[in-house]
Each structure stands twice: as C-alpha cells, then as structure tokens.
Amino acid sequence: MKTFLLSLSAVFLFISCSSDPAQKAANDIHKDSLLRHIETLSSDDFMGRGTGTEGEQMSVDYLVNELQEIGAQPAADDGSYVQEFPLLGQSTSNAEMSVSTNGRTPFNLRYFDEFMAWPANQSEEVDVSNAELIYVGYGIQAPEENWDDFKGTDVEGKILVVKNSDPAYDEDLFGGDARLYYGRYSYKYEKAKELGALGVLIIHTDETAGYGWNVVANSWSRERFYLKQGEDGSAGNTEFNGWLTQDASSLLFEEAGLNLMEQLEAADDPAFEPVPLEGLSMNVSMEAEYREIQSKNVIAKIEGNDPELKDEYLMLTAHFDHLGVTTPVEGDSINNGASDNAAGVAALLEMMEGYKELQPILKRSVLAVLVSAEEVGLLGSQYWAENPTVEPGKVTANINLDGMNVYGQTNDVVVVGYGRTSLSDLLEDEAQKQGRTVKPDPYPGRGYFYRSDHFNMAKVGIPAIFPNPGTEYVGKGENFLALRDSVADANYHTVNDEINEYWDLTGAQIDTRLFFMTGFRALNAENLQTWDSGDEFEATRLRMLERIEQ
Missing domain, CATH: 3.40.630.10 (Zn peptidases)
Known part of the structure; x- marks a missing residue:
C-alpha cells in the first residue's frame, strides 16, 4: 500500500507539473546544467x-x-x-596639495597618507591655484526627503569639502541606518559636477565610511577605469575628485577657525547651510596617463x-x-x-x-x-x-x-x-x-x-x-x-x-x-x-x- 501511495503521489505531481508549463520549465533548470556553464567559464x-x-x-x-x-x-x-x-584606464602621478592660510606659511598635505585625488574630467594634467573652499555638509539635494544642503549657494569654481555617508539619526530620513545612494562617494562627485564645482574632497572617517583610510588609499592609488567620454564636454568642468583623512580635515577646519567634529554634527540639521572656509585657499596639481581598452x-x-x-x-x-x-x-x-x-x-x-x-x-x-x-x-x-x-x-x-x-x-x-x-x-x-x-x-x-x-x-x-x-x-x-x-x-x-x-x-x-x-x-x-x-x-x-x- 505504501508503495502504491508513493507511486500515486508521483503521478499527481507529474500531472500538476504538466498542467503548469511555467513550473515545468522551472523544474527543468538543473544543477548539472548550471555546473556545465560554471566549469567552462571558470576554467x-x-x-x-x-x-x-x-x-x-x-x-x-x-x-x-x-x-x-x-x-x-x-x-x-x-x-x-x-x-x-x-x-580608459587612468594612472595618476605627481599629485600635490597645499593650503594657504591668511598670509601665513602654506602647509602641504601628503599624497596617500593624508589625501587622495585624481583628475575628474579625463585630463592629463590638473593645475588648480588659490581655489576657495566651502564645506557643504553631506552635499545632498533630495527633494523627496525635503533636504538641500546647498540652499541656493553658488559653488561654481569652488572646491567642495563634503561629509561622507548620509543622515542616519532618524529612521524616517534617508532609510535610517540603511545607506542610500546619497551616501555613496559617487553621488558626491556627480553632484559636484552637476553644480560646476572645481573639485570635491570627501572627509573620511572610519565611522562614516565603514572601513579604514587604508582602503581608500589602496583602492584609489591603483589604475582606475572610466567610460571614455566624447569630445562634447560630457566629462564636465570639475577638475579633480578626492578624499581627505580625518586628521587632515581637522587641520583644515582649524586653520579656518572651525571645529571639524562640530561641523560634522551640524550637517545632520536639515537647516544646515554651506560654510566657507574663510581665509583658506588650496592648490592642487597632478598628472595622469591613460590607456584605451x-x-x-x-x-x-x-x-x-x-x-x-x-x-x-x-x-x-x-x-x-x-x-x-x-x-x-x-x-x-x-x-x-x-x-x-x-x-x-x-x-x-x-x-x-x-x-x-x-x-x-x-x-x-x-x-x-x-x-x-x-x-x-x-x-x-x-x-x-x-x-x-x-x-x-x-x-x-x-x-x-x-x-x-x-x-x-x-x-x-x-x-x-x-x-x-x-x-x-x-x-x-x-x-x-x-x-x-x-x-x-x-x-x-x-x-x-x-x-x-x-x-x-x-x-x-x-x-x-x-x-x-x-x-x-x-x-x-x-x-x-x-x-x-x-x-x-x-x-x-x-x-x-x-x-x-x-x-x-x-x-x-x-x-x-x-x-x-x-x-x-x-x-x-x-x-x-x-x-x-x-x-x-x-x-x-x-x-x-x-x-x-x-
């Protein structure tokens, strides 16, 4: 009787699958067929x-x-x-960054140890002199969240200094702890390009990034790849993108008479408005070589x-x-x-x-x-x-x-x-x-x-x-x-x-x-x-x- 019932169940299962062509096609997907493709492609x-x-x-x-x-x-x-x-494969070399402060002796930031930067517009050379800096909080414009860090400020031709990630203090804002695209570095760079900024530097902290500075330095010091842009200016006018360490950012803000941690906290207020780094100007230079693929x-x-x-x-x-x-x-x-x-x-x-x-x-x-x-x-x-x-x-x-x-x-x-x-x-x-x-x-x-x-x-x-x-x-x-x-x-x-x-x-x-x-x-x-x-x-x-x- 047990054998008969098992056989009967198998018949009903066959009839059920046969009457549902989609389920039958799904059941034809088999691990042996998957393995055949995997073995070939990964050989x-x-x-x-x-x-x-x-x-x-x-x-x-x-x-x-x-x-x-x-x-x-x-x-x-x-x-x-x-x-x-x-x-295009891009390799950056001879990157230098210095800051002038109200007539005092300029100070230099060390590539790899304190900053990372690379050309943003697929140029072979970047030479930025005496550029103004402005801190724009998270650098986010999100109408659906009723959030705008720029408040109509004209940032064209300026270097943006940006807090990493997105607001996470309220579960009803930006998905709470979930990081949305607004919190990704690529969004910050795209927004800078859209608004005509000269450059953008993201402030790295272990907390906001979820990883240490070594990940930033090692990742961005290697050859980077981009879709090749046309000759119609589609690469944009932004000269460079980059990152700053927390210590370098703290020094930068201190020279402008500001406290970094206070400014990072201030960015969580929807009423935040951009803060010029008064008395500071930045010089950035670098070279890049390209290979086409x-x-x-x-x-x-x-x-x-x-x-x-x-x-x-x-x-x-x-x-x-x-x-x-x-x-x-x-x-x-x-x-x-x-x-x-x-x-x-x-x-x-x-x-x-x-x-x-x-x-x-x-x-x-x-x-x-x-x-x-x-x-x-x-x-x-x-x-x-x-x-x-x-x-x-x-x-x-x-x-x-x-x-x-x-x-x-x-x-x-x-x-x-x-x-x-x-x-x-x-x-x-x-x-x-x-x-x-x-x-x-x-x-x-x-x-x-x-x-x-x-x-x-x-x-x-x-x-x-x-x-x-x-x-x-x-x-x-x-x-x-x-x-x-x-x-x-x-x-x-x-x-x-x-x-x-x-x-x-x-x-x-x-x-x-x-x-x-x-x-x-x-x-x-x-x-x-x-x-x-x-x-x-x-x-x-x-x-x-x-x-x-x-």
Missing part, C-alpha cells in the same frame, strides 16, 4: 575573464554561441549580440506575444568579467571567478532557456544583458544605462544575478532591495510557494544595493532587485554558515575562487527556479512593476514613463 582556458583581454573575448564568443543555441535573438543596436564600448556587453532577447505588451521587457543582468591574470599565489595567477560570477551567468543562461520554452505564452519580452567591466566599476551596465538598447521606461523590472548560492539548499533567500519594489513582493510570494522565507539585506549600512549592476538600472528608473544567498542551510549542521562565510571570504577576489569541496549547487538550482518564476510573473503581469511610493528612484521612474508616453 583556466578563459584566463580569468579580465576586462579587455583575450579571456573577455572568449567569454563573449561562448555566450553568443549559447544564446544562439537557446534561440534567443540578437538585441544590440547594430543587430548583433554585442554592444561594444570604450574604456575596448570592452563588450552581450545582449539577447526572447520576444513575447502580446501585441500591446511585447515591446516591454523583463531585464536579466549578470556580469561575466572577473579579475583576469594577476600576481601568482603559490604558482596560480588565474582568478577563475567561479562564484563571482560564472555562477550568475549560468543562472541567467538557464533562465533564458526556460523562457524560450515558454515563449508561446509570454506576454512581455525577456532582455538578457550580460555585462563586462563590472569589476572595474560597474562600467558595462553603466554604458548600457547611458546607451540603452530599449527605452528604460519599457523595462518592467531587472533581476540582477551576481553570486549565486553555491553551498547548498537554504530555507530562506536574501534580497538586496527587499520591500522597495513590487517585484520584491512577487519574489516573496513565489518563495512562500517553495516553503521559504525572504529576508532583507542583513547589512543595510554597507550600501550593497549600490554595488552591483542593478544599481545602474535603478538609476534610470528600472525597478530592480539583487537576490543573495540565504543563511539557513538545510542538513548542513549548525556551524555550516560560519564555515561558508570563512570559505567565501577567503576565496573572494582571489585565485582561489574555484569550484571546491564545499560546493553544492542544489541551492543555486532552487534559487534559480525561484527567480525564474518571479520573472515569469512579471512578464505576464497586467501592469509594469513599480518602485514603492517615496523610494529614491521613484521620481526617475515616473519621468521615464512620461517620456515614452510623449
């Missing part, structure tokens, strides 16, 4: 998939071939699968069938680049990037194959954007966002796959961007069907929402989520999470990011099925997905929707 043959290298081209060729076999159509502007974009995104689509909705898209993103070949460690110089991010690419390819199977019942279309240059600054996705192949207002949502759960099945899944979009709600609903729970980012203060490719899509208004692995492992023992974290941390961005003995792709299989079903819901939903009311990207979304209606 030594691909040489770490470094941006602008032979390994990148091999990756492009592999992805194009796989998408062709799936039956996905090319979706770049030129009718191919490839969107090319130019990059050609990089490539891979773009494909599966068209939907609804006459009114098929020109709207669900966007799937995953970066395929990694760190390439670096200094050997115990004889190994290839950064294979198995977890980061061959795993995410594998999940995207499997989802595309599933959607191709469902193409006759898809209302909207699926757009796969496999980007390069993520590891050097999210530049591939930035290029797509600035040169979109479809109108952002016609993209219902973005699911970004960057680092899958390769260590086994979990009862939960983490979503960076949890509770910010209607797409997050769909994922939570689908997770419940799997008997699982969805959790928000456990480290909101680290700003992970702004550190992967979905962020560039959010910047042009596209509702986006960034799923992350869960933490409640099934059948692994109570100490497995600590083991996972130690292994993952030790392998992250090293030559050791390879398939290892702890891998168990059952977790990636289940998660990919979850993301697939969430995407299917968005593809066939009656309406486009939305940002939650009051979200920092809602206004941009509304502008993009208005643009396509005109």
Whole structure:
C-alpha cells in the first residue's frame, strides 16, 4: 500500500507539473546544467575573464554561441549580440596639495597618507591655484526627503569639502541606518559636477565610511577605469575628485577657525547651510596617463506575444568579467571567478532557456544583458544605462544575478532591495510557494544595493532587485554558515575562487527556479512593476514613463 501511495503521489505531481508549463520549465533548470556553464567559464582556458583581454573575448564568443543555441535573438543596436564600448584606464602621478592660510606659511598635505585625488574630467594634467573652499555638509539635494544642503549657494569654481555617508539619526530620513545612494562617494562627485564645482574632497572617517583610510588609499592609488567620454564636454568642468583623512580635515577646519567634529554634527540639521572656509585657499596639481581598452556587453532577447505588451521587457543582468591574470599565489595567477560570477551567468543562461520554452505564452519580452567591466566599476551596465538598447521606461523590472548560492539548499533567500519594489513582493510570494522565507539585506549600512549592476538600472528608473544567498542551510549542521562565510571570504577576489569541496549547487538550482518564476510573473503581469511610493528612484521612474508616453 505504501508503495502504491508513493507511486500515486508521483503521478499527481507529474500531472500538476504538466498542467503548469511555467513550473515545468522551472523544474527543468538543473544543477548539472548550471555546473556545465560554471566549469567552462571558470576554467583556466578563459584566463580569468579580465576586462579587455583575450579571456573577455572568449567569454563573449561562448555566450553568443549559447544564446544562439537557446534561440534567443540578437538585441544590440547594430543587430548583433554585442554592444561594444570604450574604456580608459587612468594612472595618476605627481599629485600635490597645499593650503594657504591668511598670509601665513602654506602647509602641504601628503599624497596617500593624508589625501587622495585624481583628475575628474579625463585630463592629463590638473593645475588648480588659490581655489576657495566651502564645506557643504553631506552635499545632498533630495527633494523627496525635503533636504538641500546647498540652499541656493553658488559653488561654481569652488572646491567642495563634503561629509561622507548620509543622515542616519532618524529612521524616517534617508532609510535610517540603511545607506542610500546619497551616501555613496559617487553621488558626491556627480553632484559636484552637476553644480560646476572645481573639485570635491570627501572627509573620511572610519565611522562614516565603514572601513579604514587604508582602503581608500589602496583602492584609489591603483589604475582606475572610466567610460571614455566624447569630445562634447560630457566629462564636465570639475577638475579633480578626492578624499581627505580625518586628521587632515581637522587641520583644515582649524586653520579656518572651525571645529571639524562640530561641523560634522551640524550637517545632520536639515537647516544646515554651506560654510566657507574663510581665509583658506588650496592648490592642487597632478598628472595622469591613460590607456584605451575596448570592452563588450552581450545582449539577447526572447520576444513575447502580446501585441500591446511585447515591446516591454523583463531585464536579466549578470556580469561575466572577473579579475583576469594577476600576481601568482603559490604558482596560480588565474582568478577563475567561479562564484563571482560564472555562477550568475549560468543562472541567467538557464533562465533564458526556460523562457524560450515558454515563449508561446509570454506576454512581455525577456532582455538578457550580460555585462563586462563590472569589476572595474560597474562600467558595462553603466554604458548600457547611458546607451540603452530599449527605452528604460519599457523595462518592467531587472533581476540582477551576481553570486549565486553555491553551498547548498537554504530555507530562506536574501534580497538586496527587499520591500522597495513590487517585484520584491512577487519574489516573496513565489518563495512562500517553495516553503521559504525572504529576508532583507542583513547589512543595510554597507550600501550593497549600490554595488552591483542593478544599481545602474535603478538609476534610470528600472525597478530592480539583487537576490543573495540565504543563511539557513538545510542538513548542513549548525556551524555550516560560519564555515561558508570563512570559505567565501577567503576565496573572494582571489585565485582561489574555484569550484571546491564545499560546493553544492542544489541551492543555486532552487534559487534559480525561484527567480525564474518571479520573472515569469512579471512578464505576464497586467501592469509594469513599480518602485514603492517615496523610494529614491521613484521620481526617475515616473519621468521615464512620461517620456515614452510623449
């Protein structure tokens, strides 16, 4: 009787799956297929998939071939699968900074130890003399928060001194402890460019950054990469960007008759107004060399069938680049990037194959954007966002796959961007069907929402989520999470990011099925997905929707 009941259950399960083509397509996503892609892309043959290298081209060729076999159509502007974009590698040298104070003897700040700076407009030389300095608090203009640190002050031609992060003292302001884009260094530099500032220096403290000065110095002293700007002045008029240590900032404020800590505290008042550093002027000089690199995104689509909705898209993103070949460690110089991010690419390819199977019942279309240059600054996705192949207002949502759960099945899944979009709600609903729970980012203060490719899509208004692995492992023992974290941390961005003995792709299989079903819901939903009311990207979304209606 027991055998009969088990057999009967299997029959009912088969009938159930057969009657739901979406669930059947989801169940066809299997860990063995995921592993095949991961093994290929993370093999030594691909040489770490470094941006602008032979390994990148091999990756492009592999992805194009796989998408062709799936039956996905090319979706770049030129009718191919490839969107090319130019990059510049920038190396700064001979950086000097000095301050004159009311006729007294000028003092110099030491590069690397007290300040970091680099050209902001892709110039080969910076030579700033006797520039005025003005402290602008957080340097934020956020209408939806009723916050403006500038209060109409003209800062054109001046050097801005800016507090790092964003206000965190009130849970009803700027997400409370969660760091929004307003708290990111890139926002400060973009705002300075927008307002015509001559330069900008962010005050570093361990508390506001979440890391020590050594991270700033080591990160910004290396070669930096940028999208190559045109000759139309799009690089802007800001001469340089940079950072100051807390001690150097304290000295600067003291010379202006101000107390640094009092001024940092004053920035938390919405009534704050910019404070000129009276009696001070700054001199900044440096040189830079550049090398040009050609990089490539891979773009494909599966068209939907609804006459009114098929020109709207669900966007799937995953970066395929990694760190390439670096200094050997115990004889190994290839950064294979198995977890980061061959795993995410594998999940995207499997989802595309599933959607191709469902193409006759898809209302909207699926757009796969496999980007390069993520590891050097999210530049591939930035290029797509600035040169979109479809109108952002016609993209219902973005699911970004960057680092899958390769260590086994979990009862939960983490979503960076949890509770910010209607797409997050769909994922939570689908997770419940799997008997699982969805959790928000456990480290909101680290700003992970702004550190992967979905962020560039959010910047042009596209509702986006960034799923992350869960933490409640099934059948692994109570100490497995600590083991996972130690292994993952030790392998992250090293030559050791390879398939290892702890891998168990059952977790990636289940998660990919979850993301697939969430995407299917968005593809066939009656309406486009939305940002939650009051979200920092809602206004941009509304502008993009208005643009396509005109």
